[in-house]
Amino acid sequence: MPVGELATLPASELFRLQREVDEALRRAKLADAWLDGALSLRYSARAHQARATDLKDMGTVRFEDNGVTVVADLPKKIDWDQDALSGVVELLTAEGENPRHYVEITFKVSERRYAAWPPHIRKVFEAARTVQVGAQSFRLTTDPAGDA
Known part of the structure; x- marks a missing residue:
């Protein structure tokens, strides 16, 4: 149909x-x-x-x-210890190497933590934050509370 x-x-x-x-x-x-x-x-x-x-x-x-x-x-599933990698990046930097030649560096911010930050801290991060809309979904229920 x-x-x-x-x-x-x-x-x-x-x-x-x-x-x-x-x-x-x-x-x-x-x-x-x-x-x-x-x-x-x-x-x-x-x-x-x-x-x-x-x-x-x-x-x-x-x-x-x-x-x-x-x-x-x-x-093969590889998992890298983030704390150990952070130490390696610091070591490479101290030795004059550019760690970005060896590792990809990614920063993540928890949205829950971001929302709890004081406004002046959030403002510093705003230029780096992009909000995208996810896919809308619908769930039908016969329970007026919407639980079933």
Whole structure:
């Protein structure tokens, strides 16, 4: 059904459809997790062996299972200790190096903290702050309090 036509339906019908879609999405996520579990149970050992054969701990390996190619990916996830990096940046700076040649430096400000700052501090930061509008969403409910 085209979106324009769907938008003309009574609110009670839109409410019913929204609940149906929410339930279908919940079931699909459950089925996806269930299938992922089965795939993991079936192929984890073979993927581990394929990585060992290739002398690697992580990454993508491929193997066949009755004419189907299985692509098993075990991604590398790197996490950097921010306090330690801050110390390294200070060390590089003290040695006359430009740390921006080696690291990307990002600053973040919690909106909750920003809102709690005194006005004169907020004013200093205003030129660096951009507010963007997120995607609007709608949730239909038959509960007047809007909780269900």
